[in-house]
Amino acid sequence: MKYRSALLIVLLVILSDQLLKIYIKTHFYYGEEVNVLGSWFRLHFIENEGMAFGMKLGQAAIGKLVLTLFRLIAVIFGFFLLKKIVDRKYEKGAIICGSLILAGALGNLIDSMFYGLIFTESSFHLAKIVSWGEGYGNLFHGRVVDMLYFPVVDTILPNWVPFVGGKNFVFFEPVFNLADAAISVGVFTLILFQKKFIHKQDNQNTTVIA
Secondary structure, X not given: OOHHHHHHHHHHHHHHHHHHHHHHHHHOOOOOEXXXXXXXXXXXXXXXXXXXXXXXXXXXXXXXXXXXXXXXHHHHHHHHHHHHHHHXXXXXXXXXXXXXXXXXHHHHHHHHHHHHHHEOOOOOOOOOEOOOOOOOOOOOOOOEEEEEEOOOEEEEOOOOOOOOOOOEEEEOOOOEOHHHHHHHHHHHHHHHOHHHHOOEOOOOOOXXXX
């Protein structure tokens, strides 16, 4: 598989991720929810300042800055690593998974770096795209847009269940985005098929010694 093919995968994932995020950001009020397929697949607009699936690294601005810079370094290294595994002729599956993981990381990095500069606040008013630097935050302090919500199971647990009986239980509760999904698919596929993916293709130009 060629490097440009891997980059095409990265580009397609980023475009899909960003187009959906921009649409949600500019057409949904914060917290607005729309059912897509019954009640188990919904578009639910939230933002987070942390990692995938709404996890956070501290509450202070310094934690956000550290996380964004870490993402930036990881993405830069990711492009180098992707080029390396392509040049070393690893299996196509490994390259595709690497492309998905890189695209997901870059997709969320774009939010963190630039959204605070180009979008107004999302609250009771729809957010708008504004001139550079007139948004709700500073460089590296943007919030990541999430919208995909799959509460496949939403029930009250029986009272006999220890510790959590009688409480509401939702699976799958985290709200995420396409970038998070790309990372998850890439990582889990690598784990499941690591024996098949994590080795180099046989060199078809091997010299046969008579």
